[in-house]
Amino acid sequence: xxxxxxEQREELNELLAIRRSKLQALYEAGIDPFGEKFERTHYAQDxxxxxxxxxxxxxxxxxxxxxFRTHGKASFSxxxxxxxxxxxxxxxxxxxxxxxxxxxxxxxGDIVGVSGTIFRTKxxxxxxxxxxxxxxxxxxxxxxxKWHGLKDVDLRYRQRYVDLIVNPEVREVxxxxxxxxxxxxxxxxxxGFIEVETPMLNTIAGGANARPFVTHHNALDMDLYMRIAPExxxxxxxxxxxxxxxxxxxxxxxxxxxxxxxxxxTSCEIYQAYGDANDMMKLTEEIFAHIAQEVVxxxxxxxxxxxxxxxxxxxxxxMLEAIREYAGVDLTGxxxxxxxxxxxxxxxxxxxxxxxxxxxxxxxxxxVEPRLIQPIFITDHTVEVSPLAKRKKDNPNLTDRFxxxxxxxxxxxxxxxxxxxxxxxxxxxxxxxxxxxxxxxxHMMDSDFIRALEYGMPPAGGLGIGIxxxxxxxxxxxxxxxxxxxxxxxxx
RNA sequence: GAGCCAUUAGCUCAGUCGGUAGAGCACCGGACUUUUAAUCCGGGUGUCCCGCGUUCGAAUCGCGGAUGGCUCACCA
Numbered sequence: 001x002x003x004x005x006x007e008q009r010e011e012l013n014e015l016l017a018i019r020r021s022k023l024q025a026l027y028e029a030g031i032d033p034f035g036e037k038f039e040r041t042h043y044a045q046d047x048x049x050x051x052x053x054x055x056x057x058x059x060x061x062x063x064x065x066x067x068f069r070t071h072g073k074a075s076f077s078x079x080x081x082x083x084x085x086x087x088x089x090x091x092x093x094x095x096x097x098x099x100x101x102x103x104x105x106x107x108x109g110d111i112v113g114v115s116g117t118i119f120r121t122k123x124x125x126x127x128x129x130x131x132x133x134x135x136x137x138x139x140x141x142x143x144x145x146k147w148h149g150l151k152d153v154d155l156r157y158r159q160r161y162v163d164l165i166v167n168p169e170v171r172e173v174x175x176x177x178x179x180x181x182x183x184x185x186x187x188x189x190x191x192g193f194i195e196v197e198t199p200m201l202n203t204i205a206g207g208a209n210a211r212p213f214v215t216h217h218n219a220l221d222m223d224l225y226m227r228i229a230p231e232x233x234x235x236x237x238x239x240x241x242x243x244x245x246x247x248x249x250x251x252x253x254x255x256x257x258x259x260x261x262x263x264x265x266t267s268c269e270i271y272q273a274y275g276d277a278n279d280m281m282k283l284t285e286e287i288f289a290h291i292a293q294e295v296v297x298x299x300x301x302x303x304x305x306x307x308x309x310x311x312x313x314x315x316x317x318x319m320l321e322a323i324r325e326y327a328g329v330d331l332t333g334x335x336x337x338x339x340x341x342x343x344x345x346x347x348x349x350x351x352x353x354x355x356x357x358x359x360x361x362x363x364x365x366x367x368v369e370p371r372l373i374q375p376i377f378i379t380d381h382t383v384e385v386s387p388l389a390k391r392k393k394d395n396p397n398l399t400d401r402f403x404x405x406x407x408x409x410x411x412x413x414x415x416x417x418x419x420x421x422x423x424x425x426x427x428x429x430x431x432x433x434x435x436x437x438x439x440x441x442x443h444m445m446d447s448d449f450i451r452a453l454e455y456g457m458p459p460a461g462g463l464g465i466g467i468x469x470x471x472x473x474x475x476x477x478x479x480x481x482x483x484x485x486x487x488x489x490x491x492x
Numbered sequence: 493g494a495g496c497c498a499u500u501a502g503c504u505c506a507g508u509c510g511g512u513a514g515a516g517c518a519c520c521g522g523a524c525u526u527u528u529a530a531u532c533c534g535g536g537u538g539u540c541c542c543g544c545g546u547u548c549g550a551a552u553c554g555c556g557g558a559u560g561g562c563u564c565a566c567c568a
Contacts, residue, residue: 014537015502015519067528074525091525108518121526145503145517147529152503154560166503210567229568255567256493265568410568441567466568479561492559 019107019140026138035136038062038113045083047118051126054118059128061086062113062136064165065106067146075104076127079114080165087127088114094129103130108146109139109165157487170482173475176295177483180471181248183291184268193244193270198233200226200250206449207231207388209441211254213263226252231388231462232449234271235417238460239452246270248467259479260409263488266467271417275461277400280414281377284404284463285312288375288411288470295474303407303476310375314404318380319364327367331360333397353437356397357384372405381415387427387443389415390459406473414463421453 026033041060063081065088070076073092078085092100094116106112116130144150149166156163156170163170185195203222205212207229214223230247237245248268257263272279289299292310299311317325324330329342339359343350348362360382368378381401383391389399401415418424427443428450434442471483481487 013502018519069527069530070524071527071530072524074527076527076530078528087528089526093525121528123526123528125526125528127526142502142518147517148504150503152499152560154499155503157560208568251568253567256565258565258567259562261567267568413568464568469568490559 015142016140019138019142022105022107023138023140026135031135033135033138035111035113035134038134038136040113043083044079044081044086047086047128048084048126051118051120055120057118058115059118060113060115061128062111064111064139065108066143067108068104068106070104073100077103079112079128084168087121087125088116089119089121089127089129090133091129094131095133099133103133106135107139107142109141109143110135111137111139153481154489157481158489158492160485173471173477173483174485176475177471179295180291180474181467183294184248184287184465184467187287187290188246188270191244193246193272194242196234196237196242196245196247197249198227198230198237198247200252202227204232204444204446206444206446207233208251208253209385209443211440213252213254228253229267229464230269231464232446234269235457235460235462236449236452238271238273238417239455239457243273243458244271257488259481260469262468262480262484265480268465268467270463270465271460272462273458273460276416276459277379277402277414277461280461280463281314281316281402281404282312283461284377284412284414284465285310285314285375287465288404288406291470292474301474301476303473304478306373306407308374308406308473310406314375314377316377316379316402318398319360319368319378319382320380320398322368322378323360323363325368326371327363329363331356331363355384357382361385369405369410370408372408375404375406377402377404383427384430386415387431388418388424390418390420391423409469409473410466411469411473412463412465414461417457417460417462419453419457419459421450424453425450 023033039060040062044061044063047054047059061079061081063079066078066080066085068075068077075090077088077090079088090100090103095103112133113136114128114130114133116128119127119129121127144162144166150156150163201215201224203224205225205228208231210228212225212228214225217224229251230249234245234247246268249266250264251267252264254263255261270283288310289312292299292301300307300309302308320332327346329346331339331342334342334356336356339356340350340354343359343362348366350359350362379402380392380398381389383397383399386399386401389401392398392400399415403410404412418427428445431443432445468480468483472480475483477483
C-alpha cells in the first residue's frame with residue numbers, strides 16, 4: 001500500500017514522465033527500446049590504447065551514453081563501457097537526417113551500440129565518428145549530477161548500480177577485490193592446496209566465538225545455524241586425508257555492524273597437515289606480500305596516508321610481552337584474582353567473574369592493539385581464549401597461536417591445530433561452562449568433531465584471513481562497506 | 493545498544509531574525525557542423541525525512557520517531 005502510493009507519486013515526477021513518454025514514442029515508431037544481442041569489435045579503452053594503429057579504421061562499440069554536447073547539425077557524446085569512456089562524434093552528414101535526429105533525442109543513461117570510424121578531433125580527442133547507432137536499452141531514470149556524481153553514502157550503498165555507473169573509482173575497488181581473491185587462489189593452488197566447500201547451514205555453529213544467525217528448515221522442521229566459521233569442517237578433511245585445503249566463503253555473525261564489521265563477511269581458511277603455526281605465519285607474510293605486489297605493484301602500500309611495509313618477515317611478539325611493553329604490566333602466570341586486581345588498578349572495565357585469559361585480552365585490546373600499525377604477529381594467546389589451538393610445549397596455559405595486526409586491525413588468525421581429542425573435549429566443556437554462565441559467544445560442543453579427532457588428525461597449522469579487511473587495506477578503503485558491493489542496510 | 497551530527501528539486505548543495513524556498517548540473521523549448529563541466533536565449537520541475545506541538549504564521553523553535561554517517565560498546 002505504502003509502496004503503491006510511493007510509486008504513484010514517482011509517476012508524477014516530471015523527469016520520469018518525460019522518459020516514459022519517450023519510451024511510448026519509440027514503441028509507436030516501431031522501435032524496440034530494449035534491443036538485443038550486439039556484437040562489438042572493441043572496448044573503449046582498446047581504441048584509446050591502440051589509437052595509432054586503429055586511426056581511420058571501422059569499429060563497433062557499445063555502452064551507456066554519459067553526456068551530450070549538441071551543436072545543431074553535429075554533436076558529441078561520451079559513451080561508457082566496462083573498460084572506460086570514449087567520445088562519439090555524431091554528424092548529420094554522416095548519419096543522415098533521420099538517424100541523426102533519433103540519436104540526438106536519446107537520453108543520458110541510454111545504452112546504445114554504434115558503428116563508426118576511429119579518428120582524432122581538432123582538439124586531439126580520440127573519438128568515433130558514428131555511422132550507425134542502435135538503441136539497446138532505454139533508460140527511464142535520470143542519472144546523478146555528471147560532475148558531483150552520487151555522494152549520499154546511503155544511496156550509494158542501497159543503489160550500488162547507480163554508484164557503479166557514476167563513480168568509476170568504485171568499480172576499480174571491486175575489480176581489485178576480484179583480483180585479490182584470484183591471486184590468493186592462484187597462490188594456494190600453486191602450492192598444492194585444494195579448494196573445498198563446506199556447509200553454511202550448520203546444526204552446530206562452531207569454529208569461532210560468535211553469535212550465529214538461526215534459520216529454519218521446513219521439510220525437516222528443524223532450526224539450523226548459518227555458519228560462523230568453516231574451521232571444524234576443514235579439520236575433518238585433514239582427518240580424512242586431505243593434506244592442504246582451503247575454503248574462501250562467507251561467514252555469518254549475528255553481531256554489531258560497524259566500519260569493520262558486516263553481518264556476512266568473507267574469510268579464507270587454510271589448513272596444512274604436518275605443519276604448525278610457524279609455517280602458517282610464513283604463509284601469511286608471503287600471501288600478503290604476494291597479493292600486494294600483484295595488485296598494488298609493491299609490498300609497500302599506503303593506507304589512509306600512512307605507508308605500510310608488508311615486506312616479509314614481519315616481527316613476532318608474544319602477547320604478554322607486548323602487554324608488558326605497551327601497558328607496563330606483567331601478567332605472566334597470574335591467577336584470575338590477581339589479574340582482576342591489576343585490571344582494576346589500570347581502570348579496565350572487566351566482568352566480576354572475568355578469567356585470566358579474558359583479562360589478558362582486555363589489556364591487549366586496550367593498550368596494545370591501537371598501537372600496532374606496521375605488520376606484526378602477536379603470538380602465544382592464552383588457552384582460555386583459544387579453545388581450538390594447541391598448547392605450547394613449555395607452557396600449557398598458552399597456545400601456539402598468532403594474530404597478524406596491520407593498521408590496528410586483526411587481519412588474520414592462526415595456530416597450531418589442537419589434534420588431541422581428549423584435550424579438545426575438555427576445552428569444549430570449559431566453553432560450555434562459559435555458555436551456561438551466559439556467554440552466548442562461547443563455543444558449542446561438537447561431539448562429531450571430537451569423534452573425528454579420535455580417528456587421528458595429523459599435526460597441522462591453520463590460518464584464517466579476513467578477506468574484506470585485506471581488500472580494505474589494499475584499496476585504501478576506511479570502511480568495510482566500501483569493499484562490499486551490497487553491504488547490509490536496514491530496509492527503507 | 494549509547495552519544496554527537498545529518499536529512500531541502502532527479503543529483504550536488506545554499507537558505508539570514510520564524511513570514512509557504514533558491515543555485516549549479518540534469519530536464520523541457522529555441523539557436524549553433526570539432527565540442528569536452530561546450531556556449532547563448534527562455535522555462536523551477538518541491539510531501540523542505542515523518543508525526544505531534546508552540547505560534548497569527550514553521551524548512552527554521554520544542555518533543556517523539558525513521559534512516560544514514562562518525563565515535564564508543566561487541567566482534568573478525
